[in-house]
Amino acid sequence: xxxxxxxxxxxxxxxxxxxxxxxxxxxxxxxxxxxxxxxxxxxxxxxxxxxxxxxxxxxxxxxxxxxxxxxxxxxxxxxxxxxxxxxxxxxxxxxxxxxxxxxxxxxxxxxxxxxxxxxxxxxxxxxxxxxxxxxxxxxxxxxxxxxxxxxxxxxxxxxxxxxxxxxxxxxxxxxxxxxxxxxxxxxxxxxxxxxxxxxxxxxxxxxxxxxxxxxxxxxxxxxxxxxxxxxxxxxxxxxxxxxxxxxxxxxxxxxxxxxxxxxxxxxxxxxxxxxxxxxxxxxxxxxxxxxxxxxxxxxxxxxxxxxxxxxxxxxxxxxxxxxxxxxxxxxxxxxxxxxxxxxxxxxxxxxxxxxx
Amino acid sequence: xxxxxxxxxxxxxxxxxxxxxxxxxxxxxxxxxxxxxxxxxxxxxxxxxxxxxxxxxxxxxxxxxxxxxxxxxxxxxxxxxxxxxxxxxxxxxxxxxxxxxxxxxxxxxxxxxxxxxxxxxxxxxxxxxxxxxxxxxxxxxxxxxxxxxxxxxxxxxxxxxxxxxxxxxxxxxxxxxxxxxxxxxxxxxxxxxxxxxxxxxxxxxxxxxxxxxxxxxxxxxxxxxxxxxxxxxxxxxxxxxxxxxxxxxxxxxxxxxxxxxxxxxxxxxxxxxxxxxxxxxxxxxxxxxxxxxxxxxxxxxxxxxxxxxxxxxxxxxxxxxxxxxxxxxxxxxxxxxxxxxxxxxxxxxxxxxxxx
Numbered sequence: 287x288x289x290x291x292x293x294x295x296x297x298x299x300x301x302x303x304x305x306x307x308x309x310x311x312x313x314x315x316x317x318x319x320x321x322x323x324x325x326x327x328x329x330x331x332x333x334x335x336x337x338x339x340x341x342x343x344x345x346x347x348x349x350x351x352x353x354x355x356x357x358x359x360x361x362x363x364x365x366x367x368x369x370x371x372x373x374x375x376x377x378x379x380x381x382x383x384x385x386x387x388x389x390x391x392x393x394x395x396x397x398x399x400x401x402x403x404x405x406x407x408x409x410x411x412x413x414x415x416x417x418x419x420x421x422x423x424x425x426x427x428x429x430x431x432x433x434x435x436x437x438x439x440x441x442x443x444x445x446x447x448x449x450x451x452x453x454x455x456x457x458x459x460x461x462x463x464x465x466x467x468x469x470x471x472x473x474x475x476x477x478x479x480x481x482x483x484x485x486x487x488x489x490x491x492x493x494x495x496x497x498x499x500x501x502x503x504x505x506x507x508x509x510x511x512x513x514x515x516x517x518x519x520x521x522x523x524x525x526x527x528x529x530x531x532x533x534x535x536x537x538x539x540x541x542x543x544x545x546x547x548x549x550x551x552x553x554x555x556x557x558x559x560x561x562x563x564x565x566x567x568x569x570x571x572x573x574x575x576x577x578x579x580x581x582x583x584x585x586x587x588x589x590x591x592x593x594x595x596x597x598x599x600x601x602x603x604x605x606x607x608x609x610x611x612x613x614x615x616x617x618x619x620x621x622x623x624x625x626x627x628x629x630x631x632x633x634x635x636x637x638x639x640x641x642x
Numbered sequence: 643x644x645x646x647x648x649x650x651x652x653x654x655x656x657x658x659x660x661x662x663x664x665x666x667x668x669x670x671x672x673x674x675x676x677x678x679x680x681x682x683x684x685x686x687x688x689x690x691x692x693x694x695x696x697x698x699x700x701x702x703x704x705x706x707x708x709x710x711x712x713x714x715x716x717x718x719x720x721x722x723x724x725x726x727x728x729x730x731x732x733x734x735x736x737x738x739x740x741x742x743x744x745x746x747x748x749x750x751x752x753x754x755x756x757x758x759x760x761x762x763x764x765x766x767x768x769x770x771x772x773x774x775x776x777x778x779x780x781x782x783x784x785x786x787x788x789x790x791x792x793x794x795x796x797x798x799x800x801x802x803x804x805x806x807x808x809x810x811x812x813x814x815x816x817x818x819x820x821x822x823x824x825x826x827x828x829x830x831x832x833x834x835x836x837x838x839x840x841x842x843x844x845x846x847x848x849x850x851x852x853x854x855x856x857x858x859x860x861x862x863x864x865x866x867x868x869x870x871x872x873x874x875x876x877x878x879x880x881x882x883x884x885x886x887x888x889x890x891x892x893x894x895x896x897x898x899x900x901x902x903x904x905x906x907x908x909x910x911x912x913x914x915x916x917x918x919x920x921x922x923x924x925x926x927x928x929x930x931x932x933x934x935x936x937x938x939x940x941x942x943x944x945x946x947x948x949x950x951x952x953x954x955x956x957x958x959x960x961x962x963x964x965x966x967x968x969x970x971x972x973x974x975x976x977x978x979x980x981x982x983x984x985x986x987x988x989x990x991x992x993x994x995x996x997x998x
Contacts, residue, residue, distance in 0.1 A: 339785030341746050343804040346705070355711075355748040355800050356788050390697050392711040392800065394750070429695030432712050437793035444711050444748065444800050448699045 338379040338445075340454065350449050354379035357394045357442025361478050361588055362510060365409045369416020371513040372441040375536065375589040377424050381521035382534040382592055384455035385447045391421050393431035396440025406439075413441045424516055459530040460551045460595035464622035466559065467601050469520045469608060470512050470591025471640040472540055473568035476580055477502075477509035478588075480571050492574040497567035505565045508642065512565075513589035519611050520592045527596060527604040535590030540619075541583030543593060544629035556625025557595075559583060560632050563617045566641035583631040595622055615640070694735040694801075696810065706805050710735035713750045713798025717834050717944055718866060721765045725772020727869040728797040731892065731945040733780050737877035738890040738948055740811035741803045747777050749787035752796025762795075769797045780872055815886040816907045816951035820978035822915065823957050825876045825964060826868050826947025827996040828896055829924035832936055833858075833865035834944075836927050848930040853923035861921045864998065868921075869945035875967050876948045883952060883960040891946030896975075897939030899949055900985035912981020913951075915939060916988050919973045922997035939987045951978055971996070 338354035356376045360368045373391075380388055397410050410433075421428045424445075431443065447453075480502050483489045493502065517534065524532060533547040544557045562569070564580065572580040579585040596604060605616040617638065694710035712732045716724045729747075736744055753766050766789075777784045780801075787799065803809075836858050839845045849858065873890060880888060889903040900913045918925070920936065928936040935941040952960060961972040973994065 341785050344743050344745050351746050351802055351804060353746060353786060355750060355786055387700050389700050390707050390709060394711060429697050430709060430711055446707060446802060448707060448804055
């Protein structure tokens, strides 16, 4: 099924990228809501551009609504898998603050007007089925949503959790000496793009020069499996391993999200990224395709991993335990140093080719 | 600003109508979630197609998340007012179950790719400003959202409230002898459409035959003011006047929503609609335009009023108090009779021309 056809004639980046950032989250302080990050101690505060909103429930001072809204245009041609990916991407915003119990989800669907009614019907049904199956995997319930026709096929949703303060982790406590852990390999969008270049007479031969077709196909499968995978286990483990701060990696790339997270730290720290775990050969493929952003840490990811600030020993234990539970690797990719709340990628980062 | 231009080439109905209904709400019973309407007593249950989802908070049995997600394409050319209307339409779903404290709102924005970047920038800013101003009027806070480019300009959002069971009214307790109250006049979409027919050489002369241009313009203003008006006061009053059931009137028209509400009643009742309050002359305009749906109770409304089942005396007092507080009329439009959970419009309903 040609799920991507409805998007023809529009640049890839514009479609998938968020115009004003991942959110327009205001900053909330217990009992009220203010703009800008509070200088005072009272938590929780969540800053503009962070992954989700955390606001106190009126008349219930011990409870907070942790919530995110996100919608996407397809980046792969399989509607069922795309539905799962969309849901994984939505819930990831809550997982990023350590919330693993999601009380309620809504679904946002745009039924593509550029397909035939038959195609559009099948496609929408599969998108919704994928989304719903991922809701189940997240142990949540789909309780509402909205569906309309739209020129571009659209899938997304809302995830909501009502939490006590002990149930989420404010992403503002990174300390000098922490390590940066990343729970999924980078290069998801590159891997999805590469497979579509098979008919490109200029780029495909260049790609074959750095990776055989079989590797491209395997990278594509890896990317899809990675994007469908929930960050749920990682979110649960965060509570066991003294996590100081966390975000998830999506539209701004690893460095963009690191910068964003750094901005909100209470301590004067800098995040220094040394290693880039990338889906096997995708760093080389990106290079020959003239796409430098992946190696600059700026390539957008879809449903990427969590980027976690955590004390060194705890970080090692976290990676080990995540691998034990999920059978999939996580990496220590950098260090938290003294600094001015920025993030940087070292000049020659080590590219880790990840295959499976 | 030609906000509607981005929508050209697409039927009016398809754009604004919800494909699979107002929601895909599942039915929730305290402590769990099941499909279909429960035959048993335990409340709350909210059925598929009802206005919002009501689900219990995990590990907090006394609390419920009341929530709705809705998005729209513009039906008028003024982006600021359209933003206000969109927000009023979103929050209306919560007001329909008597929830007047809205803890948190998210905003969903599609930035139109069919306008020039300048137009699109101005338009998006005004849409968002309108939406935000209405969030303030609703005494809520905007805490997040998502913005992407899209061929069609889009505005909508998510409204969430965490409530005790006493703070919402399950819409399932209509009783024989209740009256049906409607809090806004019908014909909003017709009034918005009529003004666009000024250059139509066939329809405009017919329209002028039943209403002078001044009346059409006034009807358009009335429709906009009505759509921007929140159902908040009505929602608060519902708690004071022993409301048995309520829904809000939007895409399915007054009769469609009455049918939907009737379906979920515990008692074997039928809703019988006798009066149709319609924006001045719009019933006649609809007729000469060949649009019979308004007189059949099937014309879609945008940000319509609440349709309330309430004991007769209480209904009269409700209307009086709403008029006292808001300076705007509400009407008793029908009766709750013994029946089979359906709704009907009597053969010759009385059309009430409403002007201001």
